[in-house]
Amino acid sequence: MSTKLAVIAGDGIGPEVVREALKVLDAVEGVYHPQVTVEMLPYGADHFLATGETLPPAEMRRLGQDVDAILVGALGDPRVPGNEHARDILLGMRFQLDLYVNERPARLFDARLTPLKGKRPSDIDLMIFRENTEGLYVAVGGTFKHGTPDEIAIAEELNTRKGVERIIRYAFAWAAARGKTKVTMADKANAIPAHALWRRVFEAVGSEHPEIRRETRYIDALAMDLVRTPEAFEVIVTGNLFGDILSDLASALVGGLGLAPSANRNPSGVTMYEPVHGSAPPLAGKDVANPMAAILTLAMMLTDRGAAAAGAAVERAVREAIAHGVGTPDVGGTLGTRAVGDWIAERVRRG
Ligand code: NAD
Ligand code: IPM
Ligand code: MN
Numbered sequence: 001m002s003t004k005l006a007v008i009a010g011d012g013i014g015p016e017v018v019r020e021a022l023k024v025l026d027a028v029e030g031v032y033h034p035q036v037t038v039e040m041l042p043y044g045a046d047h048f049l050a051t052g053e054t055l056p057p058a059e060m061r062r063l064g065q066d067v068d069a070i071l072v073g074a075l076g077d078p079r080v081p082g083n084e085h086a087r088d089i090l091l092g093m094r095f096q097l098d099l100y101v102n103e104r105p106a107r108l109f110d111a112r113l114t115p116l117k118g119k120r121p122s123d124i125d126l127m128i129f130r131e132n133t134e135g136l137y138v139a140v141g142g143t144f145k146h147g148t149p150d151e152i153a154i155a156e157e158l159n160t161r162k163g164v165e166r167i168i169r170y171a172f173a174w175a176a177a178r179g180k181t182k183v184t185m186a187d188k189a190n191a192i193p194a195h196a197l198w199r200r201v202f203e204a205v206g207s208e209h210p211e212i213r214r215e216t217r218y219i220d221a222l223a224m225d226l227v228r229t230p231e232a233f234e235v236i237v238t239g240n241l242f243g244d245i246l247s248d249l250a251s252a253l254v255g256g257l258g259l260a261p262s263a264n265r266n267p268s269g270v271t272m273y274e275p276v277h278g279s280a281p282p283l284a285g286k287d288v289a290n291p292m293a294a295i296l297t298l299a300m301m302l303t304d305r306g307a308a309a310a311g312a313a314v315e316r317a318v319r320e321a322i323a324h325g326v327g328t329p330d331v332g333g334t335l336g337t338r339a340v341g342d343w344i345a346e347r348v349r350r351g
Contacts, residue, residue, distance in 0.1 A: 002037070003035065003068045003069055004037055004039070004067050004068045004069075005036050005037065005039070005067070005071060006039050006067045006071070007040050007041060007070075008071070008072045008075075009044070009073040010043070010044040010072060010073040011044045011074060011075050011281075011284075012076065012279025012284040013073070013074060013279055013280045013337075016284070016289050016337050017073055017275060017289055017291040017294035017295075017337065018071065019291075020338065020341030021071065021298040022038065023341045023342070023345045024295050024298060024341065024345045024348055026345065027345035028302065028307075031310075031349060031351050032302075032307055032309055032310035034302055034307035036305070039067075043089050045080050045085055045086075048085035054084070054085045054092070055088055060092065060096050060097070064269060069270065069271055069304075069305065070270060070271070070273065071301065072090065072093075072273070074278045074279040075279060076278050076279040076281075077279065077281070078281055090274075091137060094132050094272070095133055097266055098269065099133070099265055099271070100132050100166055100266065101264070102128075102130035102240075102247075102262060102264050103128075103130075103263045104128040104247040105128075106125075106126050106127075106247075106251060106254050106260065107126075108120070108125070109121065109254070109259070109318070109319050110255075110323060112332065113259070113332075114253055114254060116227070122231075123231040124231065124253055124254055125234075126230065126235065127236070128237075128246055128250060129235065129237040130167075130240060130244065130246075130247060131163060131164070131237075131238070131239050131240050133163060134158045134159060134160060134239070135239040136240060138158045141153070141156045157194065159197050161197065161201065164197055164198055165201050165205060167237060168198075168206070171183055172206060172212060175234070176212060181213060182212060182213040182214075182233075182234050183206065184217055184222065184233055184236045185202045185215070185217070185236070186222045186238040186239075187216065187219065188219050188220075188242075190218055219246075223246065226246065226253070227253070230250075247276050248260075251277075255322075255331050256331065257276055257290075257330075258289070258292055260277065261273070261275055261293055261294075261296035263297075263300050263301075273300060274297060275293030275294045275296075275297050288329060288337065290328040290330050290331060290340070291328075291337050292318050292327070292344075295318055295344055299311040299314035314344070316347075317344045317347035326343050327340060
């Protein structure tokens with residue numbers, strides 16, 4: 001299967017980590033021939049500041065129709081304090097390409113990486129399914145009497161039956177296909193009556209999978225237990241904002257954002273791949289950002305695109321790097337972004 005991959009390297013450390021992921025893709029191509037053609041797109045803060053353009057509508061359509069996969073570095077730049085370009089590009093793709101599944105795994109590769117006492121790799125292996133097209137992210141609402149003492153700012157949380165059902169359905173199907181034994185849903189139905197919809201749908205869809213245990217948890221207590229007993233979680237399904245927060249928390253349990261990959265999926269369309277982390281402006285241009293999240297994101301893409309051996313080889317190379325103490329400072333290493341990318345690429349090249 002050949003793959004047309006569009007790349008938006010974006011802002012801050014985005015281009016630095018994407019460069020290393022593409023270096024590893026180059027190495028993969030010499031060994032596994034996954035037939036990926038790469039097209040670099042210019043969108044991001046520089047382009048926005050120079051042209052006023054975020055992601056043009058025609059380009060958005062093309063991404064939805066003519067491209068198999070999209071790789072994003074990160075978007076967000078202090079020169080755009082309102083973040084409008086990032087919302088247009090990143091949330092724009094999620095909403096307009098209907099990428100309703102945000103899949104964010106957290107797996108502990110090495111006991112040294114977790115800040116939790118006594119936890120082993122087998123204790124932390126979970127998947128977060130974050131609803132990616134609704135919730136508090138829809139920008140329904142507005143402000144009134146802006147800048148006055150009577151200012152009002154309203155953000156509505158959108159939960160549709162269709163939207164809630166499809167992400168819950170996806171999570172159960174994913175769990176069933178992998179022999180998982182439990183799916184946990186995080187909500188705040190005790191304070192937000194609208195979340196009762198999530199509970200009803202979870203019950204209805206979950207009962208179609210009698211072999212999988214269902215657990216509903218309030219987000220606050222779940223966040224606590226994720227730290228205390230991560231081994232109790234296999235699959236977590238939740239709304240957009242809670243999923244955003246939980247995925248950064250989960251990354252911290254397994255070594256941090258520098259190791260956290262993700263996929264934004266429209267199961268009947270294109271998938272957008274990105275590390276969970278942002279543009280980390282203080283790290284940009286210093287060759288210190290960890291490229292492993294971007295490289296593991298590439299591995300997800302390769303596996304999805306039918307190049308499972310290549311995806312597995314890339315992941316194995318990252319695991320070996322960690323095992324050898326090869327890494328950037330955030331994971332206790334002493335190397336720079338480029339050197340870590342070189343090491344992993346070389347490891348892949350050797351097959
Ligand atoms: P961030 O993820 O950029 O950084 C959070 C912390 O993690 C910082 O301490 C940073 O140094 C560290 N970190 C992140 N990635 C790292 C890496 N690869 N290697 C080593 N350390 C890493 O989040 P933030 O600081 O809240 O946001 C910065 C900008 O990024 C903002 O504009 C935000 O909106 C944007 N952002 C974009 C995305 C995205 O494009 N998907 C995701 C999150 C944040
Ligand atoms: C993420 C990011 C984005 C989000 C921001 C940049 C809008 O934090 O991908 O996790 O909140 O979804
Ligand atoms: Mn986030």
